Amino acid sequence: MSKIESGTVIDHIAGGHAPDVLAILGIDSSTDEVVSVGMNVPSDRLGRKDVVKIEGRELSQDEVDVISLIAPAASINIIRGFAVAEKNRVERPDFVEGVLSCPNRNCISTEGEPVASRFAVLDDGVRCVYCETIVREQLADHISV
Amino acid sequence: MSKIESGTVIDHIAGGHAPDVLAILGIDSSTDEVVSVGMNVPSDRLGRKDVVKIEGRELSQDEVDVISLIAPAASINIIRGFAVAEKNRVERPDFVEGVLSCPNRNCISTEGEPVASRFAVLDDGVRCVYCETIVREQLADHISV
Numbered sequence: 222m223s224k225i226e227s228g229t230v231i232d233h234i235a236g237g238h239a240p241d242v243l244a245i246l247g248i249d250s251s252t253d254e255v256v257s258v259g260m261n262v263p264s265d266r267l268g269r270k271d272v273v274k275i276e277g278r279e280l281s282q283d284e285v286d287v288i289s290l291i292a293p294a295a296s297i298n299i300i301r302g303f304a305v306a307e308k309n310r311v312e313r314p315d316f317v318e319g320v321l322s323c324p325n326r327n328c329i330s331t332e333g334e335p336v337a338s339r340f341a342v343l344d345d346g347v348r349c350v351y352c353e354t355i356v357r358e359q360l361a362d363h364i365s366v
Numbered sequence: 367m368s369k370i371e372s373g374t375v376i377d378h379i380a381g382g383h384a385p386d387v388l389a390i391l392g393i394d395s396s397t398d399e400v401v402s403v404g405m406n407v408p409s410d411r412l413g414r415k416d417v418v419k420i421e422g423r424e425l426s427q428d429e430v431d432v433i434s435l436i437a438p439a440a441s442i443n444i445i446r447g448f449a450v451a452e453k454n455r456v457e458r459p460d461f462v463e464g465v466l467s468c469p470n471r472n473c474i475s476t477e478g479e480p481v482a483s484r485f486a487v488l489d490d491g492v493r494c495v496y497c498e499t500i501v502r503e504q505l506a507d508h509i510s511v
Contacts, residue, residue, distance in 0.1 A: 237395040239403075243385055248405070250382040253414065258384075258403035260393070269398065 223257070228276040230298040230305075231288065236261045238292055239271035241361035245287050246275070254278060267294060287320050289313045290342065290360050313342050321347065321356070322365040328352040338365065368402070373421040375443040375450075376433065381406045383437055384416035386506035390432050391420070399423060412439060431459045432466070435487065435505050458487050466492065466501070467510040473497040483510065 234242055239258045243249070248256055255276040264270035279299055280288075288295055289311035299307040319337040323330050329351050330338040340347035346357035356363055379387055384403045388394070393401055400421040409415035424444055425433075433440055434456035444452040464482040468475050474496050475483040485492035491502035501508055 235395075237393075237397050240385060240388055240394055248382075249385055250380075252382050253406050255407065256403075256405040258401075258405075260401040260403075261398050262400065 224303055225257075225274050225276045225300055226303055227301050228274065228278050228299075229280050230300060231273045231275075231280075231292070232270070232296045232298060233264065233267060233294045234271040234273065234288075234292040235267065235294065236264075236269035236271055239273050241291050242271070242273050242288055244361045245291070245364055246280070246284060248275075283320060285309075285311055286314045286317055287364065290317065290347065316341055316350070317347065320365060321360065321363045323349045323352060323354055324356060324363060325349065325352050325354045328354065369448055370402075370419050370421045370445055371448055372446050373419065373423050373444075374425050375445060376418040376420075376425075376437070377415070377441045377443060378409065378412060378439045379416040379418065379433075379437040380412065380439065381409075381414035381416055384418050386436050387416070387418050387433055389506045390436070390509055391425070391429060393420075428465060430454075430456055431462055432509065434458045435462070435492065461486055461495070462492065465510060466505065466508045468494045468497060468499055469501060469508060470494065470497045470499045473499065 231242060237260060239260050248254065257274045259272045261269045280297060285297055293313060295311045297309045297311060298305045316339055318339045321340055322338055328349060330336045339350045341350055346355055348355045376387060382405060384405050393399065402419045404417045406414045425442060430442055438458060440456045442454045442456060443450050461484060463484045466485055467483055473494060475481045484495045486495055491500055493500045
């Protein structure tokens with residue numbers, strides 16, 4: 222993968238999870254951002270890993286928080302002038318608000334009420350603070366941003 | 367993007383549609399194939415294009431047929447020994463069978479009957495041959511393979 226001039230490199234994503242990271246970042250057929258992705262490349266630390274490079278975009282803390290849920294070992298490198306300007310490990314937050322939707326259709330956060338979703342972050346998933354529904358798998362399917 | 371020793375390079379995908387191609391090919395968190403993706407890279411022919419490289423895998427005709435629906439300008443390069451062994455433009459087939467599911471829940475192809483889905487390929491979408499439902503947008507969301 223080639224170097225980028227400025228933007229973000231998300232490294233050490235668990236192997237195969239790059240498409241989930243693209244979904245979290247809203248990178249789909251409507252985007253015109255220049256993105257490169259490596260999947261299942263060899264890694265000393267993880268065995269195999271995915272890497273996502275996005276030119277000209279620095280991620281928000283909200284975006285990094287959601288990435289941490291599906292890629293807890295990820296590192297976020299902010300690139301400026303072809304050099305790493307900042308390097309951070311992701312940290313799993315205690316709560317995520319407004320970024321995932323509750324799969325329970327009767328949950329107050331999904332019924333058209335002006336209530337933002339709020340999930341407590343568990344070791345192996347997230348739990349809705351309103352209706353206690355737990356989501357463990359396919360978190361990326363529940364992203365509402 | 368670096369060269370691959372053997373596998374498939376899907377070039378000239380319309381800009382931004384690489385994630386749809388990955389979905390068609392079933393490349394997600396359960397895969398361990400080595401894949402690299404470039405999105406919105408400059409292209410003389412398309413303005414901007416996506417490229418997907420998959421190591422060690424040659425695509426089936428069924429897979430190529432579905433790719434043609436969302437990336438009609440794509441070219442499929444089969445790589446063996448670091449060299450292009452075959453180079454083909456995709457061709458839109460007249461029908462696709464068993465690869466898309468009909469969004470009509472009452473369609474005979476979706477009701478648990480032993481009937482494979484079958485769609486006629488239109489210029490701007492596909493039409494179910496059983497219930498006449500037309501799908502024009504987000505074809506990748508209807509992939510059943």
